[in-house]
Structures are given as C-alpha cells and as structure tokens.
Amino acid sequence: MSVENHLLFIPRSVLHSSVLGFEAFACFLLLTAVCAFCLAPGGFAWALCKVRAFRAIPGPTGYPFIGSLTVFTGLTRHRVLAKMAKSFKAESLMSFSVGLTRFVIASHPESAKEMLNSTAFANRPVNETAYELLFHRAMGFAPYGEYWRNLRRIAATHLFSPKRVVGSEVFRREIGMKMVEELKRLMTENGEVQVKKVLHFGSLNNVMMTVFGRCYEFDKGGDGLELESLVTEGYELLGVFNWSNHFPFLGWLDLQGVRKRCRNLVLTVSVFVGKIIEEHRLERAKGDNFEKEKVGDFVDVLLDLEEDDKLSDSDMIAVLWEMIFRGTDTVAILLEWILARMVLHPEIQSKAQSEIDAMVGSTRTVQGSDIPNLPYLQAIVKECLRVHPPGPLLSWARIAIHDVYVGDNFVPAGTSAMVNMWAITHDDKVWTEPEKFSPERFMAEDVSIMGTDLRLAPFGSGRRVCPGKALGLATVQLWLAQLLQNFTWVASENCDVDLSECLKLSMEMKSPLVCKVVPRLV
Numbered sequence: 001m002s003v004e005n006h007l008l009f010i011p012r013s014v015l016h017s018s019v020l021g022f023e024a025f026a027c028f029l030l031l032t033a034v035c036a037f038c039l040a041p042g043g044f045a046w047a048l049c050k051v052r053a054f055r056a057i058p059g060p061t062g063y064p065f066i067g068s069l070t071v072f073t074g075l076t077r078h079r080v081l082a083k084m085a086k087s088f089k090a091e092s093l094m095s096f097s098v099g100l101t102r103f104v105i106a107s108h109p110e111s112a113k114e115m116l117n118s119t120a121f122a123n124r125p126v127n128e129t130a131y132e133l134l135f136h137r138a139m140g141f142a143p144y145g146e147y148w149r150n151l152r153r154i155a156a157t158h159l160f161s162p163k164r165v166v167g168s169e170v171f172r173r174e175i176g177m178k179m180v181e182e183l184k185r186l187m188t189e190n191g192e193v194q195v196k197k198v199l200h201f202g203s204l205n206n207v208m209m210t211v212f213g214r215c216y217e218f219d220k221g222g223d224g225l226e227l228e229s230l231v232t233e234g235y236e237l238l239g240v241f242n243w244s245n246h247f248p249f250l251g252w253l254d255l256q257g258v259r260k261r262c263r264n265l266v267l268t269v270s271v272f273v274g275k276i277i278e279e280h281r282l283e284r285a286k287g288d289n290f291e292k293e294k295v296g297d298f299v300d301v302l303l304d305l306e307e308d309d310k311l312s313d314s315d316m317i318a319v320l321w322e323m324i325f326r327g328t329d330t331v332a333i334l335l336e337w338i339l340a341r342m343v344l345h346p347e348i349q350s351k352a353q354s355e356i357d358a359m360v361g362s363t364r365t366v367q368g369s370d371i372p373n374l375p376y377l378q379a380i381v382k383e384c385l386r387v388h389p390p391g392p393l394l395s396w397a398r399i400a401i402h403d404v405y406v407g408d409n410f411v412p413a414g415t416s417a418m419v420n421m422w423a424i425t426h427d428d429k430v431w432t433e434p435e436k437f438s439p440e441r442f443m444a445e446d447v448s449i450m451g452t453d454l455r456l457a458p459f460g461s462g463r464r465v466c467p468g469k470a471l472g473l474a475t476v477q478l479w480l481a482q483l484l485q486n487f488t489w490v491a492s493e494n495c496d497v498d499l500s501e502c503l504k505l506s507m508e509m510k511s512p513l514v515c516k517v518v519p520r521l522v
C-alpha cells in the first residue's frame with residue numbers, strides 16, 4: 001500500500017495537527033541550525049568551514065551572513081579589532097567572518113611572529129581590486145613561488161641593496177632641500193602650510209627618481225600632477241571596502257563601480273608607464289647617449305634582464321607601478337605624523353634640533369652620513385612608528401596556503417590572516433605607558449624595527465617583509481633631519497593639531513596637518 005493510501009485512513013483533524021506539528025518541528029530545527037551556524041565562534045564563514053573537528057578559535061559571531069562586516073566600514077578598524085580581541089580574550093588569535101571570508105588576526109607578538117614567519121602564510125589574498133590593477137603580477141601580490149622570488153631577488157640587488165640606498169642619497173637630499181624651499185614659499189604666501197601635499201610630492205619624486213630616473217617640478221603641473229593623481233586613485237581604490245571580495249555572487253554587479261574605475265586606471269597607467277619604458281628603450285638604442293657604466297634606474301635593470309628572467313611589457317608595467325605606488329604614501333604619511341608630534345611636543349623638537357646642531361653645526365646642511373650620530377632623531381622616528389604605524393594592520397593581509405596550526409589553533413587553508421601591529425604597540429603588557437609619546441624609551445632600550453622583534457615590526461616580518469624598509473627609513477630620517485634643521489615647527493592659530501586617525505590603505509591623519517614653519521638657519 002502506498003503512503004498516500006495509508007494517509008486516507010488517518011482522520012483529517014489528526015492529519016492536520018500532525019502536519020502542523022511537523023512544520024513547527026522542521027522550523028525549529030532549521031532555526032536551531034541557522035542559529036548554531038550564525039552563532040559559531042568567528043561567525044558565518046567559519047561555520048561554513050568543512051573542517052569541524054578542531055577547537056574553535058574565539059571570536060565574534062557577528063551578524064547573520066554578513067558577519068563582522070561593520071569592522072571594515074569604519075575609519076579605525078585597528079582600534080575596533082583590538083577592542084574585540086581584548087573582550088574575547090583572543091589577543092593571541094581571534095577569528096571573525098566578513099561575508100564568506102574567514103579571518104584570523106594576531107594581536108600578540110608571539111602569534112604574530114609565528115604567522116608572519118611561517119611559509120604557510122607566505123601568500124597574500126588577491127582581492128578583486130588588486131587583481132584588476134594587475135598587482136598579482138607585481139611583487140606584493142604575486143603568489144609565493146618562482147616568479148615572486150625572482151622579483152624579490154632583482155629588487156634586493158638593484159633597488160634596495162645598502163649600496164643603492166647610500167648611492168641614492170644625493171638626490172634624496174636634493175629633494176629634501178626642494179621641500180624646504182617649497183615650504184618657505186607657501187609660508188610666505190599663506191602664513192601657514194599644509195604639509196601633506198609637499199611631503200607627498202617629495203616622496204613621489206624620490207621614488208620616481210629611483211625607479212624611473214625622472215623627477216618632476218613642484219607645482220608645475222604636467223606629468224608630475226598626472227602621476228600624482230594616478231597614485232591617489234590607486235590608493236583610494238585599494239582602500240575601498242569592496243563588497244564583491246566577500247560576497248562573490250555580487251561580483252558581476254560591480255555595485256560600487258570599483259572594477260570600472262580599476263580598468264580605466266590600468267589603461268591610463270599602462271600608457272604613462274609604457275611611454276617611460278619606450279623612452280628608455282630609445283635612449284639605449286641610440287647607444288652613444290646611454291653609458292654602459294652608468295648606475296641605471298630600475299627600468300634599465302628590468303630591460304637588462306637575461307632571457308630567462310625577462311619580463312613581458314605588461315608585467316614590467318605592473319612591477320614598476322607597484323614600486324611607485326607603495327613607496328610614495330607610506331613615507332609621506334609617516335613624516336606628516338612625525339611633524340604633527342613635533343608641533344605638539346616642542347620640548348622633544350628642540351632636543352632633536354640641539355642634537356643636530358651639536359653634531360652637524362649650522363654652517364653645513366645635514367646629510368645621510370650624519371644620521372648614525374643622531375640617536376635621538378632615530379628614536380623619534382621609532383616612537384612615531386610605534387604610536388602611528390602607517391600600516392596598523394600591516395596593510396596587506398596574508399592567506400593560509402595550507403592547513404596549519406598557530407599555537408594550538410587550527411587554521412584551515414584559505415583563511416585570511418592579519419596582524420594587528422597597532423594593538424601590539426598599544427598593549428600595556430608589552431609597552432609601559434603605551435599611550436605616552438616618549439622617544440626616550442628607545443634611548444633606554446635599542447629595539448630593532450626591521451622585523452625580528454615583533455613588539456614593533458611596522459615593516460612586517462618574514463619572507464614578505466617590506467623590501468623597501470631600509471630605503472623608506474633612510475628617507476624619513478634624512479628628511480626629518482633636514483626639516484628640523486631648517487625650521488621650527490609651531491602650531492597655527494587657525495588650526496589645532498588633530499591626531500584623529502583615518503585608516504584607508506595606510507593610516508592617515510584625518511585632518512591634514514596645518515602649521516607654521518619658522519626658518520632657523522639664516
């Protein structure tokens with residue numbers, strides 16, 4: 001007898017109530033399953049994870065389906081994440097979800113070191129924006145492997161070697177002096193200066209010179225301004241929270257227009273950078289203008305690569321563009337924070353100036369070789385990297401290439417991994433009086449900031465540590481010395497120094513620094 005025939009013999013009322021009961025039971029089961037799913041530690045994306053036989057990593061459940069999305073839409077996600085890790089007692093490792101993306105974040109030096117130094121985390125998640133901007137073919141997002149290793153080796157030898165960093169000091173100093181002149185001009189014109197623009201243009205020129213062998217004039221418009229707008233657009237695009245990175249089914253809609261903007265940007269950048277590469281080729285073809293012994297720029301280095309290492313034109317454009325892009329803002333942003341601190345702490349500023357005066361005197365301008373004799377100035381830079389790290393979340397996440405343990409925590413392959421460097425540098429178990437701005441702490445203890453000591457690793461650590469760290473640091477230290485030797489930095493009566501933060505791709509000052517500069521050298 002079929003099931004339908006059976007049902008014919010059950011009284012209607014009984015049948016009706018049992019169907020209702022079944023429906024209620026099914027709803028209850030579904031609701032429990034959804035709740036269990038959504039209330040899983042770490043949230044929805046973690047609940048979806050097939051590997052369930054592991055101890056859950058503590059973390060917020062977030063909202064159903066969207067998870068902790070709101071973290072990423074605020075201006076200070078490093079602070080929000082630090083607070084969350086504390087409240088879940090998950091400083092060592094915290095899990096959370098944003099849409100379908102699983103995250104872990106380390107807010108403790110030990111777990112941060114373990115993660116950053118493990119080959120399991122030597123890849124980066126390539127989000128849609130980075131992919132559209134062709135960054136997967138440049139060093140920062142290239143998958144861990146032969147192509148990436150080659151790029152790192154070439155850059156380490158020809159762009160970031162100690163010899164190259166020292167060798168490029170002359171034009172770095174020249175650019176520093178141009179910034180000094182520009183600040184004087186702006187001060188005379190306006191009675192105060194907004195330093196961000198000057199620092200940004202100086203920094204852009206510095207990287208341009210190293211990479212392309214080109215320099216642009218301040219405030220002259222033309223190619224310099226176009227390049228600046230291209231870098232700004234790229235920065236903005238990478239800083240935008242792109243929904244389709246975490247909700248792939250929304251991808252085709254391009255709701256925020258990110259893909260369209262990326263494609264337009266890539267076209268313009270390809271023409272801009274392609275033209276510079278062509279000019280280099282022409283110069284080399286002429287032969288007599290191109291001296292073989294000349295220390296070439298990075299374009300020359302890439303054009304000189306042997307057959308096996310040779311890059312296609314589009315790969316070369318990606319590599320060169322990324323260097324410009326990465327090297328510009330970090331340096332300018334860090335210097336702006338430092339100068340804001342100088343305005344706020346005149347006693348620290350004058351101590352640094354006394355050090356410069358004692359070591360350099362007032363008859364010559366400071367240079368790169370003076371920096372080792374200026375420990376207090378170096379301590380100021382370190383303290384600013386601690387209090388205002390340009391990459392509080394180390395800017396670029398990593399991704400677990402395969403299943404791996406971090407401490408006792410099982411992290412499945414494909415999980416995005418971040419380090420909250422800001423949380424570590426503001427942890428009172430790691431630093432005494434972390435909120436206090438005190439360069440003196442680094443006079444008492446010499447802490448390496450190059451990636452070995454995870455209490456302060458603003459350039460990251462491990463295989464994907466910032467390759468430009470020595471160049472970036474040398475630039476910031478020299479320019480700070482020049483700016484302090486030439487000016488006393490004081491508050492403008494129209495504008496207070498506001499230390500509010502705004503984390504886009506890097507952590508910028510929310511209200512750009514506006515102040516006065518008073519010439520010291522006459």
Ligand code: HEM
Nearest residue numbers: 139140326327330391394458459460461464465466468472
């Ligand atoms: C104050 C200056 C700078 C800071 C604070 C900084 C910070 C960082 C950080 C935190 C990372 C990620 C490291 C990690 O995942 O462990 C990084 C990567 C990178 N940085 Fe920097 N950076 C600076 C200057 C520069 C400069 C001047 C350049 C080049 C001209 C540069 C090029 C790169 C590149 C190419 C990567 C990707 C490396 C890879 O994935 O293999 N950076 N940087």
